[in-house]
Amino acid sequence: MSDLLERLRGRGWRLTAQRRVVAEVLDGDHVHLTADEVHARAAARLPEISRATVYNTLGELVSLGEVIEVSTDRRAMRYDPNAHRPHQHLVCGKCGLVRDVRPVGDPLTDLPEGERFGFTLSGAEITYHGLCPSCASD
Amino acid sequence: MSDLLERLRGRGWRLTAQRRVVAEVLDGDHVHLTADEVHARAAARLPEISRATVYNTLGELVSLGEVIEVSTDRRAMRYDPNAHRPHQHLVCGKCGLVRDVRPVGDPLTDLPEGERFGFTLSGAEITYHGLCPSCASD
DNA sequence: TTCTTGACTTGGACTGAGTCCAATGTAGGA
DNA sequence: TCCTACATTGGACTCAGTCCAAGTCAAGAA
Missing domain, CATH: 1.10.10.10 (Winged helix-like DNA-binding domain superfamily/Winged helix DNA-binding domain)
Known part of the structure:
Protein backbone atom coordinates (compact mmCIF):
# COMPACT_ATOMS: atom_id res chain seq x y z
CA MET A 1 0.00 0.00 0.00
CA PRO A 81 -8.95 -1.49 -2.84
CA ASN A 82 -8.54 -4.05 -5.65
CA ALA A 83 -9.04 -1.36 -8.30
CA HIS A 84 -6.36 -2.22 -10.83
CA ARG A 85 -7.49 -5.74 -11.77
CA PRO A 86 -10.96 -5.94 -13.33
CA HIS A 87 -13.19 -8.29 -11.34
CA GLN A 88 -16.71 -8.98 -10.16
CA HIS A 89 -18.16 -9.93 -6.75
CA LEU A 90 -19.51 -13.07 -5.14
CA VAL A 91 -21.64 -12.39 -2.07
CA CYS A 92 -22.91 -14.76 0.64
CA GLY A 93 -26.59 -14.00 1.18
CA LYS A 94 -26.42 -15.08 4.81
CA CYS A 95 -23.26 -13.69 6.39
CA GLY A 96 -22.44 -11.05 3.79
CA LEU A 97 -18.93 -12.36 2.99
CA VAL A 98 -17.67 -10.89 -0.31
CA ARG A 99 -15.03 -12.42 -2.59
CA ASP A 100 -13.48 -10.90 -5.68
CA VAL A 101 -13.98 -13.18 -8.69
CA ARG A 102 -13.01 -13.18 -12.35
CA PRO A 103 -15.60 -14.67 -14.72
CA VAL A 104 -14.41 -15.80 -18.14
CA GLY A 105 -15.10 -13.53 -21.11
CA ASP A 106 -16.34 -9.96 -21.28
CA PRO A 107 -19.90 -9.51 -19.99
CA LEU A 108 -20.52 -6.72 -22.51
CA THR A 109 -20.31 -9.12 -25.44
CA ASP A 110 -23.26 -11.06 -24.01
CA LEU A 111 -25.62 -8.16 -24.61
CA PRO A 112 -26.82 -8.38 -28.23
CA GLU A 113 -27.25 -5.26 -30.33
CA GLY A 114 -31.02 -5.61 -30.27
CA GLU A 115 -30.98 -5.41 -26.48
CA ARG A 116 -28.91 -2.24 -26.22
CA PHE A 117 -31.67 0.30 -26.91
CA GLY A 118 -29.17 2.56 -28.64
CA PHE A 119 -27.08 2.95 -25.48
CA THR A 120 -23.32 3.51 -25.62
CA LEU A 121 -22.06 0.85 -23.22
CA SER A 122 -19.21 1.60 -20.85
CA GLY A 123 -19.12 -1.41 -18.54
CA ALA A 124 -20.98 -4.08 -16.64
CA GLU A 125 -21.06 -4.99 -13.01
CA ILE A 126 -21.95 -8.53 -11.95
CA THR A 127 -22.92 -9.64 -8.47
CA TYR A 128 -23.06 -13.40 -8.02
CA HIS A 129 -25.25 -14.49 -5.12
CA GLY A 130 -24.98 -17.68 -3.11
CA LEU A 131 -23.97 -19.19 0.20
CA CYS A 132 -20.40 -19.41 1.42
CA PRO A 133 -19.13 -22.84 2.50
CA SER A 134 -19.63 -22.26 6.22
CA CYS A 135 -23.16 -20.79 5.82
CA ALA A 136 -24.17 -23.55 3.38
CA SER A 137 -23.26 -26.24 5.93
CA ASP A 138 -25.50 -24.80 8.69
CA MET B 1 -52.26 -5.84 -13.70
CA PRO B 81 -42.87 -5.26 -11.79
CA ASN B 82 -41.30 -7.39 -14.54
CA ALA B 83 -40.76 -10.28 -12.11
CA HIS B 84 -41.81 -13.28 -14.17
CA ARG B 85 -39.30 -12.97 -17.01
CA PRO B 86 -35.63 -13.22 -16.00
CA HIS B 87 -33.71 -10.15 -17.10
CA GLN B 88 -30.90 -7.75 -16.28
CA HIS B 89 -30.68 -3.93 -16.29
CA LEU B 90 -29.09 -1.31 -18.49
CA VAL B 91 -28.66 2.06 -16.76
CA CYS B 92 -27.84 5.48 -18.20
CA GLY B 93 -25.14 7.01 -16.02
CA LYS B 94 -26.33 10.53 -16.76
CA CYS B 95 -30.13 10.64 -16.58
CA GLY B 96 -30.69 7.38 -14.71
CA LEU B 97 -32.95 5.80 -17.36
CA VAL B 98 -33.26 2.04 -16.80
CA ARG B 99 -34.16 -0.58 -19.43
CA ASP B 100 -34.79 -4.28 -18.90
CA VAL B 101 -32.44 -6.34 -21.06
CA ARG B 102 -31.84 -10.03 -21.75
CA PRO B 103 -28.21 -11.01 -22.32
CA VAL B 104 -27.53 -14.28 -24.13
CA GLY B 105 -26.53 -17.28 -22.04
CA ASP B 106 -26.59 -17.85 -18.30
CA PRO B 107 -24.17 -15.61 -16.39
CA LEU B 108 -23.57 -18.34 -13.80
CA THR B 109 -21.84 -20.55 -16.34
CA ASP B 110 -19.21 -17.83 -16.84
CA LEU B 111 -17.88 -18.28 -13.31
CA PRO B 112 -15.37 -21.15 -13.38
CA GLU B 113 -15.22 -23.65 -10.53
CA GLY B 114 -11.86 -22.27 -9.42
CA GLU B 115 -13.44 -18.84 -8.90
CA ARG B 116 -16.36 -20.01 -6.77
CA PHE B 117 -14.53 -20.31 -3.41
CA GLY B 118 -16.75 -23.23 -2.45
CA PHE B 119 -19.90 -21.11 -2.63
CA THR B 120 -23.27 -22.60 -3.58
CA LEU B 121 -24.43 -20.20 -6.30
CA SER B 122 -28.05 -19.13 -6.51
CA GLY B 123 -28.05 -16.37 -9.10
CA ALA B 124 -26.32 -13.41 -10.67
CA GLU B 125 -27.36 -9.85 -11.18
CA ILE B 126 -25.85 -7.78 -13.96
CA THR B 127 -25.99 -4.01 -14.30
CA TYR B 128 -24.81 -2.70 -17.66
CA HIS B 129 -23.68 0.92 -17.54
CA GLY B 130 -23.65 3.40 -20.40
CA LEU B 131 -25.31 6.44 -21.89
CA CYS B 132 -28.78 6.44 -23.37
CA PRO B 133 -29.16 7.80 -26.93
CA SER B 134 -30.36 11.24 -25.85
CA CYS B 135 -27.65 11.70 -23.19
CA ALA B 136 -24.95 10.42 -25.56
CA SER B 137 -25.84 13.07 -28.14
CA ASP B 138 -25.41 15.98 -25.71
C1' DT C 1 -78.10 -6.54 5.98
C1' DT C 2 -75.44 -5.75 10.05
C1' DC C 3 -71.88 -7.31 13.17
C1' DT C 4 -67.29 -8.64 14.35
C1' DT C 5 -62.61 -9.06 14.23
C1' DG C 6 -58.12 -9.46 12.80
C1' DA C 7 -55.65 -7.59 9.19
C1' DC C 8 -54.54 -3.06 7.26
C1' DT C 9 -53.42 1.91 7.40
C1' DT C 10 -51.79 6.08 9.45
C1' DG C 11 -48.59 9.78 10.93
C1' DG C 12 -45.02 10.72 13.43
C1' DA C 13 -40.89 9.47 15.72
C1' DC C 14 -36.83 7.07 14.94
C1' DT C 15 -32.50 4.91 12.68
C1' DG C 16 -28.51 4.53 9.67
C1' DA C 17 -25.81 6.14 5.97
C1' DG C 18 -24.02 9.88 4.07
C1' DT C 19 -23.38 15.17 3.16
C1' DC C 20 -22.42 19.91 4.38
C1' DC C 21 -20.25 23.69 6.59
C1' DA C 22 -17.89 27.17 9.45
C1' DA C 23 -14.15 27.08 12.48
C1' DT C 24 -9.69 25.25 13.40
C1' DG C 25 -5.37 22.84 12.38
C1' DT C 26 -1.27 21.68 9.61
C1' DA C 27 1.85 19.92 5.46
C1' DG C 28 5.09 21.43 2.90
C1' DG C 29 6.91 25.12 -0.15
C1' DA C 30 9.21 29.92 0.14
C1' DT D 1 10.61 29.59 10.54
C1' DC D 2 6.57 31.39 8.47
C1' DC D 3 2.61 31.35 5.54
C1' DT D 4 -1.31 29.79 3.48
C1' DA D 5 -3.94 26.81 0.84
C1' DC D 6 -5.52 22.61 1.74
C1' DA D 7 -7.20 19.19 5.22
C1' DT D 8 -9.75 17.99 9.43
C1' DT D 9 -13.31 18.41 12.83
C1' DG D 10 -17.87 17.84 15.03
C1' DG D 11 -22.25 18.79 14.79
C1' DA D 12 -26.31 19.79 12.22
C1' DC D 13 -28.70 18.23 8.40
C1' DT D 14 -30.83 15.21 4.55
C1' DC D 15 -32.64 11.27 2.61
C1' DA D 16 -34.29 6.51 2.49
C1' DG D 17 -36.33 3.42 5.08
C1' DT D 18 -38.32 1.22 9.60
C1' DC D 19 -41.20 0.99 13.67
C1' DC D 20 -45.18 1.50 16.46
C1' DA D 21 -49.52 2.53 18.96
C1' DA D 22 -53.93 3.98 17.70
C1' DG D 23 -57.55 4.06 14.53
C1' DT D 24 -59.93 1.98 10.33
C1' DC D 25 -62.14 -1.29 7.43
C1' DA D 26 -62.60 -5.77 4.22
C1' DA D 27 -64.87 -9.61 4.14
C1' DG D 28 -66.67 -13.72 6.43
C1' DA D 29 -70.44 -14.97 9.92
C1' DA D 30 -75.02 -14.68 11.37
Whole structure:
Protein backbone atom coordinates (compact mmCIF):
# COMPACT_ATOMS: atom_id res chain seq x y z
CA MET A 1 0.00 0.00 0.00
CA SER A 2 2.99 2.34 0.41
CA ASP A 3 3.32 2.42 -3.39
CA LEU A 4 -0.24 3.72 -3.34
CA LEU A 5 0.83 6.52 -0.99
CA GLU A 6 3.74 7.26 -3.34
CA ARG A 7 1.40 7.40 -6.34
CA LEU A 8 -0.92 9.75 -4.52
CA ARG A 9 1.87 12.03 -3.38
CA GLY A 10 3.01 12.17 -7.00
CA ARG A 11 -0.45 13.42 -7.86
CA GLY A 12 -0.20 16.30 -5.41
CA TRP A 13 -1.92 14.65 -2.47
CA ARG A 14 -1.01 16.24 0.83
CA LEU A 15 0.04 13.33 3.02
CA THR A 16 -1.67 13.54 6.40
CA ALA A 17 -1.78 11.03 9.24
CA GLN A 18 -5.51 10.54 8.62
CA ARG A 19 -5.08 9.71 4.95
CA ARG A 20 -2.23 7.37 5.75
CA VAL A 21 -4.25 5.26 8.23
CA VAL A 22 -7.24 5.11 5.89
CA ALA A 23 -4.98 3.81 3.12
CA GLU A 24 -3.38 1.31 5.50
CA VAL A 25 -6.75 0.03 6.73
CA LEU A 26 -7.74 -0.69 3.12
CA ASP A 27 -4.67 -2.78 2.40
CA GLY A 28 -5.13 -6.46 1.51
CA ASP A 29 -7.06 -8.88 -0.68
CA HIS A 30 -10.82 -9.42 -0.62
CA VAL A 31 -11.20 -6.32 1.55
CA HIS A 32 -14.70 -4.82 1.32
CA LEU A 33 -15.21 -2.58 4.32
CA THR A 34 -18.01 -0.10 4.92
CA ALA A 35 -17.13 3.51 5.69
CA ASP A 36 -17.98 2.93 9.35
CA GLU A 37 -15.76 -0.16 9.49
CA VAL A 38 -12.92 1.84 7.95
CA HIS A 39 -13.56 4.55 10.51
CA ALA A 40 -13.53 2.08 13.43
CA ARG A 41 -10.25 0.51 12.31
CA ALA A 42 -8.65 3.85 11.56
CA ALA A 43 -9.74 5.17 14.96
CA ALA A 44 -7.95 2.25 16.63
CA ARG A 45 -4.71 3.74 15.36
CA LEU A 46 -5.62 7.42 15.33
CA PRO A 47 -8.44 7.94 17.86
CA GLU A 48 -9.32 11.49 16.89
CA ILE A 49 -10.02 10.80 13.22
CA SER A 50 -13.51 11.95 12.24
CA ARG A 51 -16.16 10.23 10.17
CA ALA A 52 -16.19 13.19 7.78
CA THR A 53 -12.49 12.73 7.03
CA VAL A 54 -12.98 9.02 6.39
CA TYR A 55 -15.78 9.82 3.93
CA ASN A 56 -13.69 12.54 2.29
CA THR A 57 -10.67 10.29 1.93
CA LEU A 58 -12.65 7.34 0.61
CA GLY A 59 -14.37 9.62 -1.89
CA GLU A 60 -11.01 10.93 -3.10
CA LEU A 61 -9.55 7.45 -3.43
CA VAL A 62 -12.60 6.47 -5.49
CA SER A 63 -12.37 9.45 -7.81
CA LEU A 64 -8.63 8.86 -8.24
CA GLY A 65 -9.47 5.30 -9.31
CA GLU A 66 -7.53 3.71 -6.45
CA VAL A 67 -10.59 2.22 -4.72
CA ILE A 68 -13.91 0.92 -6.06
CA GLU A 69 -17.31 1.38 -4.45
CA VAL A 70 -19.44 -1.75 -4.31
CA SER A 71 -22.95 -2.09 -2.97
CA THR A 72 -23.42 -5.72 -2.05
CA ASP A 73 -26.54 -5.32 0.07
CA ARG A 74 -29.11 -2.60 0.55
CA ARG A 75 -27.22 -1.19 3.50
CA ALA A 76 -23.90 0.63 3.43
CA MET A 77 -21.58 1.08 0.47
CA ARG A 78 -18.36 -0.96 0.65
CA TYR A 79 -14.85 0.06 -0.43
CA ASP A 80 -12.66 -2.33 -2.42
CA PRO A 81 -8.95 -1.49 -2.84
CA ASN A 82 -8.54 -4.05 -5.65
CA ALA A 83 -9.04 -1.36 -8.30
CA HIS A 84 -6.36 -2.22 -10.83
CA ARG A 85 -7.49 -5.74 -11.77
CA PRO A 86 -10.96 -5.94 -13.33
CA HIS A 87 -13.19 -8.29 -11.34
CA GLN A 88 -16.71 -8.98 -10.16
CA HIS A 89 -18.16 -9.93 -6.75
CA LEU A 90 -19.51 -13.07 -5.14
CA VAL A 91 -21.64 -12.39 -2.07
CA CYS A 92 -22.91 -14.76 0.64
CA GLY A 93 -26.59 -14.00 1.18
CA LYS A 94 -26.42 -15.08 4.81
CA CYS A 95 -23.26 -13.69 6.39
CA GLY A 96 -22.44 -11.05 3.79
CA LEU A 97 -18.93 -12.36 2.99
CA VAL A 98 -17.67 -10.89 -0.31
CA ARG A 99 -15.03 -12.42 -2.59
CA ASP A 100 -13.48 -10.90 -5.68
CA VAL A 101 -13.98 -13.18 -8.69
CA ARG A 102 -13.01 -13.18 -12.35
CA PRO A 103 -15.60 -14.67 -14.72
CA VAL A 104 -14.41 -15.80 -18.14
CA GLY A 105 -15.10 -13.53 -21.11
CA ASP A 106 -16.34 -9.96 -21.28
CA PRO A 107 -19.90 -9.51 -19.99
CA LEU A 108 -20.52 -6.72 -22.51
CA THR A 109 -20.31 -9.12 -25.44
CA ASP A 110 -23.26 -11.06 -24.01
CA LEU A 111 -25.62 -8.16 -24.61
CA PRO A 112 -26.82 -8.38 -28.23
CA GLU A 113 -27.25 -5.26 -30.33
CA GLY A 114 -31.02 -5.61 -30.27
CA GLU A 115 -30.98 -5.41 -26.48
CA ARG A 116 -28.91 -2.24 -26.22
CA PHE A 117 -31.67 0.30 -26.91
CA GLY A 118 -29.17 2.56 -28.64
CA PHE A 119 -27.08 2.95 -25.48
CA THR A 120 -23.32 3.51 -25.62
CA LEU A 121 -22.06 0.85 -23.22
CA SER A 122 -19.21 1.60 -20.85
CA GLY A 123 -19.12 -1.41 -18.54
CA ALA A 124 -20.98 -4.08 -16.64
CA GLU A 125 -21.06 -4.99 -13.01
CA ILE A 126 -21.95 -8.53 -11.95
CA THR A 127 -22.92 -9.64 -8.47
CA TYR A 128 -23.06 -13.40 -8.02
CA HIS A 129 -25.25 -14.49 -5.12
CA GLY A 130 -24.98 -17.68 -3.11
CA LEU A 131 -23.97 -19.19 0.20
CA CYS A 132 -20.40 -19.41 1.42
CA PRO A 133 -19.13 -22.84 2.50
CA SER A 134 -19.63 -22.26 6.22
CA CYS A 135 -23.16 -20.79 5.82
CA ALA A 136 -24.17 -23.55 3.38
CA SER A 137 -23.26 -26.24 5.93
CA ASP A 138 -25.50 -24.80 8.69
CA MET B 1 -52.26 -5.84 -13.70
CA SER B 2 -55.73 -6.99 -12.66
CA ASP B 3 -54.57 -10.60 -13.06
CA LEU B 4 -51.95 -9.71 -10.45
CA LEU B 5 -54.69 -8.52 -8.10
CA GLU B 6 -56.56 -11.78 -8.75
CA ARG B 7 -53.46 -13.83 -7.96
CA LEU B 8 -52.91 -11.92 -4.76
CA ARG B 9 -56.53 -12.29 -3.67
CA GLY B 10 -56.18 -16.03 -4.26
CA ARG B 11 -53.28 -15.96 -1.83
CA GLY B 12 -55.39 -14.44 0.91
CA TRP B 13 -54.51 -10.81 0.32
CA ARG B 14 -57.07 -8.40 1.68
CA LEU B 15 -57.85 -6.10 -1.23
CA THR B 16 -57.73 -2.48 -0.11
CA ALA B 17 -57.89 0.72 -2.13
CA GLN B 18 -54.26 1.46 -1.17
CA ARG B 19 -52.93 -1.86 -2.40
CA ARG B 20 -54.94 -1.52 -5.58
CA VAL B 21 -53.44 1.88 -6.50
CA VAL B 22 -49.90 0.73 -5.68
CA ALA B 23 -50.36 -2.27 -7.99
CA GLU B 24 -51.82 -0.02 -10.71
CA VAL B 25 -48.96 2.47 -10.46
CA LEU B 26 -46.47 -0.35 -11.03
CA ASP B 27 -48.16 -1.55 -14.22
CA GLY B 28 -46.20 -1.40 -17.48
CA ASP B 29 -42.90 -2.25 -19.13
CA HIS B 30 -39.50 -0.83 -18.14
CA VAL B 31 -41.03 0.58 -14.95
CA HIS B 32 -38.41 1.16 -12.22
CA LEU B 33 -39.88 3.60 -9.73
CA THR B 34 -38.52 4.50 -6.32
CA ALA B 35 -40.78 4.10 -3.30
CA ASP B 36 -41.25 7.87 -3.18
CA GLU B 37 -42.19 7.98 -6.86
CA VAL B 38 -44.70 5.20 -6.29
CA HIS B 39 -46.03 7.16 -3.33
CA ALA B 40 -46.36 10.37 -5.36
CA ARG B 41 -48.22 8.63 -8.19
CA ALA B 42 -50.43 6.68 -5.82
CA ALA B 43 -51.23 9.87 -3.90
CA ALA B 44 -52.43 11.47 -7.12
CA ARG B 45 -55.26 8.91 -7.14
CA LEU B 46 -55.69 8.39 -3.40
CA PRO B 47 -54.38 11.50 -1.60
CA GLU B 48 -54.45 10.12 1.93
CA ILE B 49 -52.20 7.11 1.23
CA SER B 50 -49.21 7.08 3.57
CA ARG B 51 -45.57 6.40 2.85
CA ALA B 52 -45.60 3.56 5.37
CA THR B 53 -48.35 1.78 3.43
CA VAL B 54 -46.45 2.17 0.17
CA TYR B 55 -43.36 0.64 1.79
CA ASN B 56 -45.44 -2.17 3.34
CA THR B 57 -47.16 -2.98 0.06
CA LEU B 58 -43.96 -2.89 -1.98
CA GLY B 59 -42.29 -5.15 0.58
CA GLU B 60 -45.15 -7.63 0.36
CA LEU B 61 -45.12 -7.62 -3.43
CA VAL B 62 -41.39 -8.30 -3.31
CA SER B 63 -41.69 -11.20 -0.87
CA LEU B 64 -44.55 -12.66 -2.91
CA GLY B 65 -42.23 -12.58 -5.93
CA GLU B 66 -44.45 -10.21 -7.92
CA VAL B 67 -42.00 -7.30 -7.93
CA ILE B 68 -38.19 -7.17 -7.93
CA GLU B 69 -36.03 -4.69 -6.02
CA VAL B 70 -33.20 -3.16 -8.05
CA SER B 71 -30.60 -0.71 -6.87
CA THR B 72 -29.33 1.09 -9.94
CA ASP B 73 -27.58 3.95 -8.18
CA ARG B 74 -26.44 4.65 -4.65
CA ARG B 75 -29.68 6.39 -3.85
CA ALA B 76 -33.12 4.85 -3.46
CA MET B 77 -34.14 1.27 -4.21
CA ARG B 78 -36.31 0.86 -7.32
CA TYR B 79 -39.25 -1.49 -7.86
CA ASP B 80 -39.57 -3.50 -11.08
CA PRO B 81 -42.87 -5.26 -11.79
CA ASN B 82 -41.30 -7.39 -14.54
CA ALA B 83 -40.76 -10.28 -12.11
CA HIS B 84 -41.81 -13.28 -14.17
CA ARG B 85 -39.30 -12.97 -17.01
CA PRO B 86 -35.63 -13.22 -16.00
CA HIS B 87 -33.71 -10.15 -17.10
CA GLN B 88 -30.90 -7.75 -16.28
CA HIS B 89 -30.68 -3.93 -16.29
CA LEU B 90 -29.09 -1.31 -18.49
CA VAL B 91 -28.66 2.06 -16.76
CA CYS B 92 -27.84 5.48 -18.20
CA GLY B 93 -25.14 7.01 -16.02
CA LYS B 94 -26.33 10.53 -16.76
CA CYS B 95 -30.13 10.64 -16.58
CA GLY B 96 -30.69 7.38 -14.71
CA LEU B 97 -32.95 5.80 -17.36
CA VAL B 98 -33.26 2.04 -16.80
CA ARG B 99 -34.16 -0.58 -19.43
CA ASP B 100 -34.79 -4.28 -18.90
CA VAL B 101 -32.44 -6.34 -21.06
CA ARG B 102 -31.84 -10.03 -21.75
CA PRO B 103 -28.21 -11.01 -22.32
CA VAL B 104 -27.53 -14.28 -24.13
CA GLY B 105 -26.53 -17.28 -22.04
CA ASP B 106 -26.59 -17.85 -18.30
CA PRO B 107 -24.17 -15.61 -16.39
CA LEU B 108 -23.57 -18.34 -13.80
CA THR B 109 -21.84 -20.55 -16.34
CA ASP B 110 -19.21 -17.83 -16.84
CA LEU B 111 -17.88 -18.28 -13.31
CA PRO B 112 -15.37 -21.15 -13.38
CA GLU B 113 -15.22 -23.65 -10.53
CA GLY B 114 -11.86 -22.27 -9.42
CA GLU B 115 -13.44 -18.84 -8.90
CA ARG B 116 -16.36 -20.01 -6.77
CA PHE B 117 -14.53 -20.31 -3.41
CA GLY B 118 -16.75 -23.23 -2.45
CA PHE B 119 -19.90 -21.11 -2.63
CA THR B 120 -23.27 -22.60 -3.58
CA LEU B 121 -24.43 -20.20 -6.30
CA SER B 122 -28.05 -19.13 -6.51
CA GLY B 123 -28.05 -16.37 -9.10
CA ALA B 124 -26.32 -13.41 -10.67
CA GLU B 125 -27.36 -9.85 -11.18
CA ILE B 126 -25.85 -7.78 -13.96
CA THR B 127 -25.99 -4.01 -14.30
CA TYR B 128 -24.81 -2.70 -17.66
CA HIS B 129 -23.68 0.92 -17.54
CA GLY B 130 -23.65 3.40 -20.40
CA LEU B 131 -25.31 6.44 -21.89
CA CYS B 132 -28.78 6.44 -23.37
CA PRO B 133 -29.16 7.80 -26.93
CA SER B 134 -30.36 11.24 -25.85
CA CYS B 135 -27.65 11.70 -23.19
CA ALA B 136 -24.95 10.42 -25.56
CA SER B 137 -25.84 13.07 -28.14
CA ASP B 138 -25.41 15.98 -25.71
C1' DT C 1 -78.10 -6.54 5.98
C1' DT C 2 -75.44 -5.75 10.05
C1' DC C 3 -71.88 -7.31 13.17
C1' DT C 4 -67.29 -8.64 14.35
C1' DT C 5 -62.61 -9.06 14.23
C1' DG C 6 -58.12 -9.46 12.80
C1' DA C 7 -55.65 -7.59 9.19
C1' DC C 8 -54.54 -3.06 7.26
C1' DT C 9 -53.42 1.91 7.40
C1' DT C 10 -51.79 6.08 9.45
C1' DG C 11 -48.59 9.78 10.93
C1' DG C 12 -45.02 10.72 13.43
C1' DA C 13 -40.89 9.47 15.72
C1' DC C 14 -36.83 7.07 14.94
C1' DT C 15 -32.50 4.91 12.68
C1' DG C 16 -28.51 4.53 9.67
C1' DA C 17 -25.81 6.14 5.97
C1' DG C 18 -24.02 9.88 4.07
C1' DT C 19 -23.38 15.17 3.16
C1' DC C 20 -22.42 19.91 4.38
C1' DC C 21 -20.25 23.69 6.59
C1' DA C 22 -17.89 27.17 9.45
C1' DA C 23 -14.15 27.08 12.48
C1' DT C 24 -9.69 25.25 13.40
C1' DG C 25 -5.37 22.84 12.38
C1' DT C 26 -1.27 21.68 9.61
C1' DA C 27 1.85 19.92 5.46
C1' DG C 28 5.09 21.43 2.90
C1' DG C 29 6.91 25.12 -0.15
C1' DA C 30 9.21 29.92 0.14
C1' DT D 1 10.61 29.59 10.54
C1' DC D 2 6.57 31.39 8.47
C1' DC D 3 2.61 31.35 5.54
C1' DT D 4 -1.31 29.79 3.48
C1' DA D 5 -3.94 26.81 0.84
C1' DC D 6 -5.52 22.61 1.74
C1' DA D 7 -7.20 19.19 5.22
C1' DT D 8 -9.75 17.99 9.43
C1' DT D 9 -13.31 18.41 12.83
C1' DG D 10 -17.87 17.84 15.03
C1' DG D 11 -22.25 18.79 14.79
C1' DA D 12 -26.31 19.79 12.22
C1' DC D 13 -28.70 18.23 8.40
C1' DT D 14 -30.83 15.21 4.55
C1' DC D 15 -32.64 11.27 2.61
C1' DA D 16 -34.29 6.51 2.49
C1' DG D 17 -36.33 3.42 5.08
C1' DT D 18 -38.32 1.22 9.60
C1' DC D 19 -41.20 0.99 13.67
C1' DC D 20 -45.18 1.50 16.46
C1' DA D 21 -49.52 2.53 18.96
C1' DA D 22 -53.93 3.98 17.70
C1' DG D 23 -57.55 4.06 14.53
C1' DT D 24 -59.93 1.98 10.33
C1' DC D 25 -62.14 -1.29 7.43
C1' DA D 26 -62.60 -5.77 4.22
C1' DA D 27 -64.87 -9.61 4.14
C1' DG D 28 -66.67 -13.72 6.43
C1' DA D 29 -70.44 -14.97 9.92
C1' DA D 30 -75.02 -14.68 11.37
